Amino acid sequence: MQQPPAPFGSAFNGYAATTPDGWTGGDSTYSVRMPDGRTLWLFSGTFLGPLNANSTRPTGAKLINNTFVIQDGDELTTVHVGTASAPKAIMPPPDDSHWFWSGDGFIVGARLQVIYQRYRKAGTGPMQFAFDGNVVAAFSLSNLKTPASVEKLPSDSGVAWGSAILPASRSGDGYTYVHGVSDAQTDKAMRVARVHYEQSSAGSLLISYNVNSLDNRVVDSADLYRDTSIYRPRFYRVSIR
Template identity: 30%
Template sequence: MDRIRKRRLVRTGLLLSPLLALVAVLVLARPGGDDTGQDRARDACAPLTVTGWRVDAAMTGEFARYGDDNTRTDDWTGGDGSRSVRLPDGRTLWLSADTFLDRVHPETALGGPSRDPSPVWVRNAGVVMAPDGRLERTLLGPGPGALFPGLAAADGREVWRWPAQGVVEPRRPGSSERVVRVLLWQREEGSDPWFFGIPRATEVATLSLPDLAVESVEPIDVPAATDPAQRVLYGTSAVREDGWTYVFGADERTAQGRSSRAHVARVPDGSLADRTAWRYWDGRAWSADPGAAAPLPVGAAPGEDPGRGASNTYTVTRRGDTWLLLTTDAGGPDGRGMTTVTSYWACSPQGPWHGPSDALTPPLPDGGREAGAVVYNPQAHPAFSGGGPHGGRALPAGADLLLGYDVNVTQSTAAVQRDVELYRPRFVRLELSASR
């Protein structure tokens, strides 16, 4: 059981991570008012915690098999920011942020499998998994380039997009046609303290079905704050429920040595790409003004350190009427934010969120500790959880939960080229138990 910390990759020779601020603490806000129907949800839900876990060697191994296959050398061999979207025909679209392509060399007595010291890489990609669980192909742009192409700032600095969570929804409200919507984080090349990019905007990409062609990228929110640390980007998690998609996000005050804060918005089905349809939780009600958004009440248990909370790349899912938030334990005692995934539960997406409860310390690959590897970005994949496919909706009682996490060596890109397992997602299955 090894440390959980955020990696940092430097661009042009060292990749930038979409999750560099993982060790940020989310400020613990006091609960706001209840939304209509919240009392009903509270009556139905119960405390939910992680009571056990086991390694999912099959899913971890499938990514290793696909990454090591040199049938093509213009496809995925490693990446981070890993999230999944179950498609209507049973396939799954996996979304990847900074992604290595190129050839993988077989394992030798000196180690590996390995990549060349300076492999081809792109800012984002998609990987398609067949209904039988076999990864089949990588989605890229021309070049090969990023699936979601970047831009350039007025002064020529790079502007790129990192994919966050995606969902399948109607093309427009009431439509029978389905499309994939992918939340994107737009970032701009910056300097200290913004080595991982200055946050610029939340966007939504639309992909057609079944061919997964990128049709458009629409701006959703361009934060008005002049201080980049105050800008909230949405999409670390998204959950569909009762005709709405709840989209979770956080600000980035950690870059200035302060704690970050979680937020949530909701959008009617079929409207994720329509910025006028978004409503932001302001602590009492859902507001059309993103500037009115209030921090979520994600808090430490009574009597514990009030600075303890979630990271800015948390994940949210549901079982029954209980909402579950999983995160690295940012702000935990004795540096536990570097080692432990914790959980919070709530009866509504806007909270209050109760916890934390310890969940697990995700294991590193063999040799990971010696190489200085870290794990980060725990993400739930409910469509792969026990009890059958759930399409991002609530898990049934008794279902386990597939949780993925990313691995990297923060101080050495050379290390992740010498051993490709040090920059690939890994998976565990969580046992969940409710109490009343």
């Protein structure tokens, strides 16, 4: 049975059809409710307009690695750096061989916190990239074009964090839960970490993740655990500014 379109689908389709230089398509889609009631959409790879008259995308359409789109009712505004003719990603790459794709985000006070995964060029196959680390970027809500700070997150385990965030305001137990995915070609496994606000401060967040599911395997090369019900936390403190 055909499902009706999502309520926001018509707004995005209409915007893509008419914008001269804004969002016409993107992946890694996340959304955050802003304090003033607007919705902030977070995207990874983003195509920018315009589209052709028949709604197809020109072969030379501009593509950047990450953007925001602000939704105010049915009105959409694309946020990126650079100019319309030379757009750049909000989260700039450290060099020509690396880039950032977006994870989920959440708002703390007047700051937007977004987890980004850093990737690098690698290999010669159809998927010529490899995971290279996690960072958390903080943006002032008054300036979404430039991160106010960027801090490293745990990455040695090969987990790409930020696939979903459940904030403390909705978790029911006072913790913020950060989900991630193991960096594997096939049979990827989900991971979860949590933020300990009771042991955090104005300048840092205390985060733990379950080392039982990372370090205590029956077989090193397999995703088999001795006791997955035991939460054996490894703690990591992340500075925030």
